[in-house]
Amino acid sequence: MNDTLKTFLTRKTGVIGLVLLALVVALAVLAPVLYPASPWEITGVPFAAPGEYGMLLGSDTLGRDIASGIAHGARVSLLIGVASTLAALCIGVVLGCLAGYFGGWVDMLVMRFTEIFQTIPNFVLAILLVAILNPSLWTIILAIGIVSWPPLARLTRAQVMTISTREFISAARCQGQSTASIVLRHVLPNAISPIIVTGSLTIATAILIEAALSFMGLGDPNNMSWGFMVGAGRTVIRQAWWMSVFPGLAILITVVAINLVGEALNDALNPRISRS
Amino acid sequence: MTLLSIRDLALDLPAGADRPRAVDGVSFDIAPNEIVCLVGESGSGKSMTAHAILGLLPPKVRPGGGELMFEGRDLLKVSEAEMRALRGAGISMIFQEPLTALNPLKRVGEQVAEAILTHDPKARDAKARAVALFADVGLPDPASAVRAFPFQLSGGQRQRVMIAMALANNPRLLIADEPTTALDVTTQRQILDLIKKLQAERGMGVLFITHDIGVVADIADRVVVLRYGRVVEQGPAAAVLHTPAEEYTRHLLAAVPGRGAPAHAEGRGEVLLEVAGLMKTFVTKQGFFAPERRVIAAGGLDFRLRRGDTLAVVGESGSGKSTLARMVLRLIEADDGAIRYKGEDVRLMRGEALRQFRRRAQIVFQDPYASLDPRLKVGESIVRGPMAFGTSRAEASATAKRWLERVGLGAGAFDRYPHEFSGGQRQRVCIARALALDPELLIADEAVSALDVSVQAQVLDLLAELKAEFGLSMMFITHDLRVAREIADRIIVMKKGLIVEQSGAAELFDAPKAEYTAELLAAVPGRDFFDARAAV
Numbered sequence: 009m010n011d012t013l014k015t016f017l018t019r020k021t022g023v024i025g026l027v028l029l030a031l032v033v034a035l036a037v038l039a040p041v042l043y044p045a046s047p048w049e050i051t052g053v054p055f056a057a058p059g060e061y062g063m064l065l066g067s068d069t070l071g072r073d074i075a076s077g078i079a080h081g082a083r084v085s086l087l088i089g090v091a092s093t094l095a096a097l098c099i100g101v102v103l104g105c106l107a108g109y110f111g112g113w114v115d116m117l118v119m120r121f122t123e124i125f126q127t128i129p130n131f132v133l134a135i136l137l138v139a140i141l142n143p144s145l146w147t148i149i150l151a152i153g154i155v156s157w158p159p160l161a162r163l164t165r166a167q168v169m170t171i172s173t174r175e176f177i178s179a180a181r182c183q184g185q186s187t188a189s190i191v192l193r194h195v196l197p198n199a200i201s202p203i204i205v206t207g208s209l210t211i212a213t214a215i216l217i218e219a220a221l222s223f224m225g226l227g228d229p230n231n232m233s234w235g236f237m238v239g240a241g242r243t244v245i246r247q248a249w250w251m252s253v254f255p256g257l258a259i260l261i262t263v264v265a266i267n268l269v270g271e272a273l274n275d276a277l278n279p280r281i282s283r284s
Numbered sequence: 285m286t287l288l289s290i291r292d293l294a295l296d297l298p299a300g301a302d303r304p305r306a307v308d309g310v311s312f313d314i315a316p317n318e319i320v321c322l323v324g325e326s327g328s329g330k331s332m333t334a335h336a337i338l339g340l341l342p343p344k345v346r347p348g349g350g351e352l353m354f355e356g357r358d359l360l361k362v363s364e365a366e367m368r369a370l371r372g373a374g375i376s377m378i379f380q381e382p383l384t385a386l387n388p389l390k391r392v393g394e395q396v397a398e399a400i401l402t403h404d405p406k407a408r409d410a411k412a413r414a415v416a417l418f419a420d421v422g423l424p425d426p427a428s429a430v431r432a433f434p435f436q437l438s439g440g441q442r443q444r445v446m447i448a449m450a451l452a453n454n455p456r457l458l459i460a461d462e463p464t465t466a467l468d469v470t471t472q473r474q475i476l477d478l479i480k481k482l483q484a485e486r487g488m489g490v491l492f493i494t495h496d497i498g499v500v501a502d503i504a505d506r507v508v509v510l511r512y513g514r515v516v517e518q519g520p521a522a523a524v525l526h527t528p529a530e531e532y533t534r535h536l537l538a539a540v541p542g543r544g545a546p547a548h549a550e551g552r553g554e555v556l557l558e559v560a561g562l563m564k565t566f567v568t569k570q571g572f573f574a575p576e577r578r579v580i581a582a583g584g585l586d587f588r589l590r591r592g593d594t595l596a597v598v599g600e601s602g603s604g605k606s607t608l609a610r611m612v613l614r615l616i617e618a619d620d621g622a623i624r625y626k627g628e629d630v631r632l633m634r635g636e637a638l639r640q641f642r643r644r645a646q647i648v649f650q651d652p653y654a655s656l657d658p659r660l661k662v663g664e665s666i667v668r669g670p671m672a673f674g675t676s677r678a679e680a681s682a683t684a685k686r687w688l689e690r691v692g693l694g695a696g697a698f699d700r701y702p703h704e705f706s707g708g709q710r711q712r713v714c715i716a717r718a719l720a721l722d723p724e725l726l727i728a729d730e731a732v733s734a735l736d737v738s739v740q741a742q743v744l745d746l747l748a749e750l751k752a753e754f755g756l757s758m759m760f761i762t763h764d765l766r767v768a769r770e771i772a773d774r775i776i777v778m779k780k781g782l783i784v785e786q787s788g789a790a791e792l793f794d795a796p797k798a799e800y801t802a803e804l805l806a807a808v809p810g811r812d813f814f815d816a817r818a819a820v
Contacts, residue, residue, distance in 0.1 A: 175655035176665075178615050179714070182647050183669035183721065184639045193668070197659045 015276040022272020028265035032258075036082035043076035047232040051076075058250050066250040068241060074250060078258050081234040085262060088149055089215040095153030096160055096214075097207055101196075103157075104164025109172055109191055119165070122158045130155040134217055138226045145228045148221060152214045163206055167199035174198075201277045208270025212263040219259055234259050286313040287457055287489040288337070292350035295332055295341065295513075306332040306345060307513040312506075316456065317487040319480070321500045321521070323536070324510035325736040326707070330493045333510070334459050336360075337491070338377060339367045354457070373403045376450040380462040382442035386434040392445045393418070393430025399452040417448040422478060439601065440471035444478070451482065457489045464499065468600035468763060473807040476503050495736055497540050498766075498810025501525055509533050525813065539738040540814065542766025553591035554626075556725060556757050557612070560586050562621035564607060564781075580781040581607040582618065587776055587786060591724075594751065594758040596772030596789070598765055598804070604781040605761045606650075609729045612759070613647055614638060625725075643673060646718035650730035652710035656702040663688070663698030666717045673721070680720075687716035691746060708739035712746065719750065726751075727759045732767060744770055765804055769793060777801050 016022050035042075045051065049072065053060075056067040058074075065074040107118035125133075137151035171177065172195055180190050218227070219235030223242075227233045234255040241251025290313070295306040307329035314320045322330045335341055337352055337359060352359040354375065359367070379385040387395055396417060397410040407413070411430070418426035421444040434442055443463060450458055460479065464472040480503055483490050494500060500507055504521040509532065517530045528534045564582040581604035589595045599605040610616040612623055614630060623630040625641060633641055649655035657665055666684035671677060685695040691712040693705075702710055711731060718726060728747065732740040748771060751758060762768055768775055768789070775792045777785040777800065785798040796802045805811075 175649045175651060176657045178610075179647070179649065179655050179665075179717065180657070180668070181615065182613060182642050182645075183672055183717070184642050185668060185672045189668075189672070194657050194660075198657065 012276045016272050019272040019275055021268045022276070025265045025268025025270075025272065028261055029269055032082055032262050032265065033086065035079050036086050039076075039079035039083055043073065043079055045076065047072065047077045047080040055244075055248055057248075065254045066248070068237070068251050069244060069248075074237070074254055077232045077237050078234065078255055080232045081237065081255065082258065082262075084145070084228070084231045084233045085215050085218060085259070088145070088152065088218045089211040089262075089266075092149045092152035092156060092214045092218075093207055093211045095149065096156035096210055097203075099153070100157035100160030101164050101203065104161040105168055105191060105196065107161070108165040108168030109187075109195065111169075115165070118161070122161050125155070125158045131217065131220065134221065135224070135226060138221060143221075143226050143228055145231060148218060148228060152217050155217070156210050156214060160203065160206060160210065164199065164203055167202060168195055171195050171198050201274050204277065205270045205274045208266050208273070212266045215259065215263060215266075285315065286353075287316045287318075287355065288314040288491070289353040290333070290337075290350070291353070293333065293336065293352060294348035294350050295329070295336055296346045296348035298344040302327075303512065305348060305513055307336075307510075310350075310510070310513070310515055312508045312515065312518055314457065314489040314491055316489050317483070318505045319483055319490040319492055319503055320506045320508060321504035322491060322493045322508050322510060323495065323497060323500050325495055325536075325738060327512075328510040329513035330510050331461055332513075334377070334461050334491060334493055337457075337459060338371055338375060339364075369403070372399055372450075372455070373453040374455055375457045375459065376453070376455040377459040377461065378443070378446045378450045378463045380465050382439060382446045382466070383434065385446055386442060388434050391431050391433060392437070392442075393432075396430070396445065396449045396452055399449045403453045413452070414448070417452060418445075420451070420482070421445075421448045422474075423448070438471075439467050440474060443467060443471075443475055447475075447478065447482070451486070454486065455488065457491065458483070459491045459493070461493045462495070463492075465494070465496075469765070469804060469807040469809070470600065472499075472809065476809070479503070496809055497525070497536050497737065498808065498814070501810035501813035509536070526817075536738065539741040540766070540810070541737070541741060541744065541764070542769040542808070553593065555588050556591045556626065557589040557759070558622075558624040559588075559608075559612070560622045560624070562586075562608070562611065562623065563619045564604070564611060564616070565619060580604070582611065582621075583781040584621070585781075585783055587783065589725075589757055589759060589774075591757050592755055593773045594760055594771055596760045596762060596768035596775045597778060598762055598768050598775055599778035600763055600804075602780065603778040605763075605778050606729055608778075609647065609727050609759065609761050612727065613642065613645060639672075643669075643721050644723055645725040645727065646721055646723040647727040647729060648711070648714045648718050648731040650733055652707050652714055652734065653702075655714055656710060658702055661699050661701055662705070662713045665702075665713070666720050669717060669721045683720050684716070687720050688713070690719075690750075691716045706739075708735050708743060711735060711743055715743075715746065715750070719754075723756070725757045725759065727761070729761045730763065731760075733763065740767070747771065765808055777804065 050070055051073050052063055052067045052071050054067060054069055054071040056063055058064065058066040060066065063073050063075065065078065067073055103118050107115040134151045134155045137154060138147055141147040177190060177194055180194050218233065219238065221227055222233040222235030223239035225239065227236050237255035238252045241248065245252050291311050293310045294308050297304060297306050310333060312320065322333065324330045336347065339359065347360045386392065393411065393414045396414040400407050400410040400413055414430050415426045418429050423429045423441060423444050437445065464475050467475060476499065479490065492503060500521065506519065507521050507524040508518040509516040511532055516532045517524060517528065524533060528537060562582045562585040566579045566581055568577045585608065597605045597608060607616060611618045618631060630641060656662065663681065663684050666687065667677065667680035670680040670683055685698055688697045689695050693709060693712055705713065732743050735743060744767065750756060760771055772789045775787065775789050776783055777798065779800050784800045785792065785796065792801065796805060
């Protein structure tokens, strides 16, 4: 574990990503302390530019504090990104493993099922699911999870397929290890690093999908969200750029940070790179 | 007159490598119309030297001094454009693995024509010249061979294509980097003969890189022995091979397997493994309308292995020998026939019975780089076997350490990762992993084929010792008759899924019954040389 950490810390981009991500997380955690009032509350004059009336990033069309919205929105974005990716991983990795390791008709069945999901445009399906299930935090997580798993399943399947033909898997079978033990202890650990990297990209994509859903007004009406802020501010972007630019920057920084961390993690998890 | 003159060549490795320089102070000459063999073990810097000549050094490796004079020009100083004009025209190269050196999506004739057009863009007869070259390198039916894709050719044929491509622009110097290492013995023999013949016809200089002293004996005019990036000894082939001045050269010669009498004899023990009428056919579909391709990997195999014996299964690639090993362990399912282990049919075993059988019969694979889980410490790889059979972790760790000690790696190896070991050391780890389960039958599937000769000798010695110490029975799969001679009591010769000969080791070497066996024996590299040496 120490070696992994060491390699991670030698990757400059990874450290930058980690610092940015830590800042976003800190913002999310400290939101109720920094801005105890609800982000929906009107606290000042509408259309206040950044710095005016004691509002760091200005206010929106109704006079709500943008900075407060961003802090509270971080909670929603991170929660949805991580939770929906975990859901996608649970579905995708399990199905991919089954298809890749057992092959034959299991593979056939799982892959045809996956293809059904892949033929439907992601975003359309997500909108449909949220619209049917009523927008709330959990239905959004569920919807994003359901549209995000197919690429993970395909990747896992391809990884598992190549790795299970390797000789050390035959060696493990010859050692008398059970199928479950082979898959969990030999196949998956060797397959996992591209899955982790793709998983981190999936978090980023999930955050973007959530932002897009909120932008279209399909977000959870009880939670402030970056996408909603961009959507609300877009009509007045020429008069008040700060309303959409700051939440947009928040999305950008978070997504970039997650990707940087994912890449560095990939290097760190590979013992050949981390030890040489 | 010399064609290529290397003086004090030094190549610097990046910081953190196992030594500061890949090669240091290497000097030798190649005359036109001469074959110079550069011989050494892996890591000796022989390939690096060859790549330096063509300016193909890996990134981070830099020339650190000396000169490479080719026809009056220093190749270390010429511009990239000059070097490009030289590559494939003045100097060309053939590689070890002909499959990866050819573009899989292009017809081989086009690839050769392209090599011609690169250096002579106006050549209108490139296609015709390719056909002529194919005839020169002995490809059957050259007119249709040019239309083949690489995957439609055998390994030997692909290497002939590579040679045709290398010769396309009449190079003055041909560099051959282990061109026969990936080939079967009989094919190797043909390719060696071909290179020798073409060299004499065209008066080329050839720099031939190999780790096999047998090959050197067959083809070299002069020999340069390399070790740790330095020249140990060089001189005319006859002198270096017959009266080596250096200890290391003698050591290399002594490590070549398969000399001396096959002293082993079959035991009279109980029959441990009996294979009867074993059949396996692989069917591959080549497209919707193309007929299926059928390859017979086992066409009714019958043999027995007695307890305490070593049975060598010898054959060229595609003979079905590895499939046989995998069928015995049920890693591949046979189509028909019986595999009886102590009278019990392995093919009918299910679940727990199969698991118990696999504990008794262990395998060591060919490629020590692929057969260890790269993400696990080697100790962990070993302990998982005994733990799968209910041994406690503490006890399994103790067993693993004992075995690592026994195979000569020391208990310190327990906490290291596979990539920290050399090929030979990894193979020792694999042996330890197999033996930690306390098996009765050990199957070695080309277990020493990927190793250097001297390392090969060490691993063979280790296996012989372990066999004597623990009364192991062994099934030893190999393509190398020399290795079989070193270790086997009984030998099976396979060809295209059939057993062409099976007899005691001494008998097979002294009086081979099948024509194919005689062919294999004749193809062993350096046979004349070593026979002559043994006779003295």
